[in-house]
Amino acid sequence: MIESSFIDVSSLSYTYMKGTPYETKALNRVDFTANKGEIVGIIGPTGCGKSTLIQHFNGLLRPESGKVIVDGLDLNVSEVNLRDLRKKVGLVFQYPEYQLFEETVAADIAFGPRQIGFAEDEIGIRVKESMSLMGLDPSMADRSPFSLSGGEMRRVAIAGVLAMKPKALVLDEPVAGLDPLTRKKMLDMIVNLNRKEKITVILVSHSMDEIVEIASKIVVMNEGMVIASGNAGEVFSNSKVIDSARLLLPQCTELMVRLSELGLPVRHDLYTIEACTDEISSLFK
Amino acid sequence: MNFLTNITIGQYAPGSSFIHLLDPRYKIVILIILITQCFLIDKWFLLIAALLFFVVISFFTGISWTYIMKGLKAIIPFVAITFIFNSVLTPGRPIISYVYPDGLIFGFNPSDNVSSGQLFSLNVTAEGLEFGFFMSLRLIIIVFATSIFTLTTSPMEITDAIESLLQWGKPLRIPAHEIAMMMSIALRFIPTLIEHLDKIVRAQMSRGADFESKSIVTRAKCFIPVLIPLFVNAFKTADDLAIAMESRCYKGGEGRTKLKDMKSGWKDVFALSFTLVFSAVLIFLQFYDRVSK
Numbered sequence: 158m159i160e161s162s163f164i165d166v167s168s169l170s171y172t173y174m175k176g177t178p179y180e181t182k183a184l185n186r187v188d189f190t191a192n193k194g195e196i197v198g199i200i201g202p203t204g205c206g207k208s209t210l211i212q213h214f215n216g217l218l219r220p221e222s223g224k225v226i227v228d229g230l231d232l233n234v235s236e237v238n239l240r241d242l243r244k245k246v247g248l249v250f251q252y253p254e255y256q257l258f259e260e261t262v263a264a265d266i267a268f269g270p271r272q273i274g275f276a277e278d279e280i281g282i283r284v285k286e287s288m289s290l291m292g293l294d295p296s297m298a299d300r301s302p303f304s305l306s307g308g309e310m311r312r313v314a315i316a317g318v319l320a321m322k323p324k325a326l327v328l329d330e331p332v333a334g335l336d337p338l339t340r341k342k343m344l345d346m347i348v349n350l351n352r353k354e355k356i357t358v359i360l361v362s363h364s365m366d367e368i369v370e371i372a373s374k375i376v377v378m379n380e381g382m383v384i385a386s387g388n389a390g391e392v393f394s395n396s397k398v399i400d401s402a403r404l405l406l407p408q409c410t411e412l413m414v415r416l417s418e419l420g421l422p423v424r425h426d427l428y429t430i431e432a433c434t435d436e437i438s439s440l441f442k
Numbered sequence: 443m444n445f446l447t448n449i450t451i452g453q454y455a456p457g458s459s460f461i462h463l464l465d466p467r468y469k470i471v472i473l474i475i476l477i478t479q480c481f482l483i484d485k486w487f488l489l490i491a492a493l494l495f496f497v498v499i500s501f502f503t504g505i506s507w508t509y510i511m512k513g514l515k516a517i518i519p520f521v522a523i524t525f526i527f528n529s530v531l532t533p534g535r536p537i538i539s540y541v542y543p544d545g546l547i548f549g550f551n552p553s554d555n556v557s558s559g560q561l562f563s564l565n566v567t568a569e570g571l572e573f574g575f576f577m578s579l580r581l582i583i584i585v586f587a588t589s590i591f592t593l594t595t596s597p598m599e600i601t602d603a604i605e606s607l608l609q610w611g612k613p614l615r616i617p618a619h620e621i622a623m624m625m626s627i628a629l630r631f632i633p634t635l636i637e638h639l640d641k642i643v644r645a646q647m648s649r650g651a652d653f654e655s656k657s658i659v660t661r662a663k664c665f666i667p668v669l670i671p672l673f674v675n676a677f678k679t680a681d682d683l684a685i686a687m688e689s690r691c692y693k694g695g696e697g698r699t700k701l702k703d704m705k706s707g708w709k710d711v712f713a714l715s716f717t718l719v720f721s722a723v724l725i726f727l728q729f730y731d732r733v734s735k
Contacts, residue, residue: 176508176509176512177509177512178455178456178505178506178509212644215648217644217647217648240650240652243647243648243649243650244650247648248645248648249648250641250644250645250648253645255638255641255642255645255671255674255675256642256645256646256649256667256671257671258666258667258670258671258674268649268650268651268667269649269650270650271650272649272650272651272652273650303674317649318648318649321649321650
């Protein structure tokens, strides 16, 4: 095992509702690695096993067969300390705003750190810290979470996980249903967490654009299997993978492909908006 | 942590067996007849016959035996409690007694001379054992029969059938459509709520909530972070549903048509007649000796 890997999954399989007519194989011999300090994007169509995979990272699901090692903790060992594990890996589910329950924003954010047993004065500091990390105004602390807008609620929910000071943050569709501006802010905040707080980020999505924008490594899943992994260039150059996982190229790449089909001398292996802008403007020089 | 999705008792298992394809209205009537019959008979061989009848029927559903049994396992505690309570609490001839402070006594006879300072006694009586056995057997048969019904009939079919059967109650001003609509909405949202519940439980577990703690207090405290989001969610869903129904001009049962009309044929008539004959035979055997005397 490489020293720097934080989450290491090998040959992991998982079946839901075993022994019933509803039995479905959610994961089929999945290999996955996330190194310390990386942003890894997991992408794939609905029902491809993304959510099942990430629930193994903090022990919500235990490996049925195969191995899961998180920061040196072997999850196949039955007496693994789940509290320790959940301190290390913060998992934010899709639409996390539905998990808020406290009377005030501050109390809700304090729930996680209190559960894992931090001292009261430290909890106060952590609540403030994570609120500012998620760009929440300190004046919000005493408001009811149910009076906030959808985007704010989601940031409160993520702050609630950040307050536990995880080494890795796993986000399931963190920008689903947000307006474009909030979406951009959210992605910036995630990148910020990675750069400044050195948090390993695993981002699950079914939209190529946001994954390409921030992830350094991309894992493509389909029907419970990992069908490709690597950087954007390695993944997108394989059109078979893109087609079989029913994915769309990032919009800017799609544009470059169309332009080159029209006979313009542009590269079409560019995946970020910046790179594409540069390439197009170079045409006019 | 998959306990919520593992509840299989009575969950519809799609299929196309003879039992699946019966008209749900007939199935309800058949179920009522068979359950009533179970309470009319109290001879052990007749109850066993009734149980065997359902075992045979369950083979015609095409549903795996292990799946049916998995659902039935859930009632074992209820059967055990029924049996124990009946055998201890029914008055009659004691077979085993526990008398404080003398201890266990077998074949205890009340006229026996036991210590006069007896404070407390529990008697397992012969009548109690018999009655407990019958009640447990009836309970098993009823749950078995009902789960065969719900395993082979989708919730929508059940509510449609109930609505249709309740039409007979129109002179009594029974709001058949409204009852059926409430039932189908309730049934429809059970899986949705379970799904939400499951998700919220997982989210709160990720935030350190300890549902597997040995301390009951710790576990009980974890229910607030689960129940509040669940209720908030349920009200929101109810609101959305109301708007969706109104925007599609829902105005009650008047003039509403169905996607699938229920049709009955010779198969249903056959099943009903077969049930009637079977029940008649059992009930005849039950009262036969009384009649002949």
